[in-house]
Amino acid sequence: DTGVSQDPRHKITKRGQNVTFRCDPISEHNRLYWYRQTLGQGPEFLTYFQNEAQLEKSRLLSDRFSAERPKGSFSTLEIQRTEQGDSAMYLCASSLLGVVDSPLHFGNGTRLTVT
Amino acid sequence: KQEVTQIPAALSVPEGENLVLNCSFTDSAIYNLQWFRQDPGKGLTSLLLIQSSQREQTSGRLNASLDKSSGRSTLYIAASQPGDSATYLCAVMDDYKLSFGAGTTVTVRA
Numbered sequence: 001d002t003g004v005s006q007d008p009r010h011k012i013t014k015r016g017q018n019v020t021f022r023c024d025p026i027s028e029h030n031r032l033y034w035y036r037q038t039l040g041q042g043p044e045f046l047t048y049f050q051n052e053a054q055l056e057k058s059r060l061l062s063d064r065f066s067a068e069r070p071k072g073s074f075s076t077l078e079i080q081r082t083e084q085g086d087s088a089m090y091l092c093a094s095s096l097l098g099v100v101d102s103p104l105h106f107g108n109g110t111r112l113t114v115t
Numbered sequence: 116k117q118e119v120t121q122i123p124a125a126l127s128v129p130e131g132e133n134l135v136l137n138c139s140f141t142d143s144a145i146y147n148l149q150w151f152r153q154d155p156g157k158g159l160t161s162l163l164l165i166q167s168s169q170r171e172q173t174s175g176r177l178n179a180s181l182d183k184s185s186g187r188s189t190l191y192i193a194a195s196q197p198g199d200s201a202t203y204l205c206a207v208m209d210d211y212k213l214s215f216g217a218g219t220t221v222t223v224r225a
Contacts (some may be wrong), residue, residue: 004158038216041217042161042204042206042216042218043213045212045213048211048212055211074198091159104213105161106158106160107160
């Protein structure tokens with residue numbers, strides 16, 4: 001169990017550029033989540049996958065955001081035409097569906113700064 | 116929509132004192148409640164998970180209670196140490212996702 005891995009750890013980009021983040025969940029976990037956290041706040045739910053199916057998207061996820069999980073393994077989160085308000089920590093988490101009360105395991109996040 | 120509140124927002128105690136962190140939530144239809152620890156610039160580490168049918172859960176110096184009917188949970192940390200300094204987050208699970216509070220930032224003074 002190597003834990004949830006996120007890449008990159010930090011990303012600085014100019015407003016208007018596109019960025020993509022990657023998340024590798026714990027290998028046997030079939031649920032994968034993306035959260036966003038701004039300074040001094042708790043994480044806010046963005047979207048989640050069960051295997052390769054994206055089952056829920058928050059209203060926070062505008063049309064500029066897209067997430068994929070091909071083959072139910074790793075996931076990517078892309079932000080197009082970044083805005084300064086997108087600056088935040090993007091957290092990925094995974095869990096095991098089918099095990100009662102399986103806790104979510106979080107990665108160390110990707111810190112995005114839009115200048 | 117589930118609302119999770121944590122009070123106080125920040126807490127500073129001398130080493131050795133017991134810590135009491137509070138969490139409240141508005142919708143009692145939860146599957147479980149989790150407490151997490153977050154160090155600056157890092158991700159979240161799961162500390163305890165309490166199932167909706169349980170009243171409390173213990174791990175080492177940590178004890179968490181859950182009163183689902185009143186929408187409250189409390190995390191107790193016994194004999195605090197400087198290494199316990201971090202932000203502690205409470206989160207409740209509905210059928211598939213966690214809703215988080217804003218956290219309590221704890222400083223333990225040596």
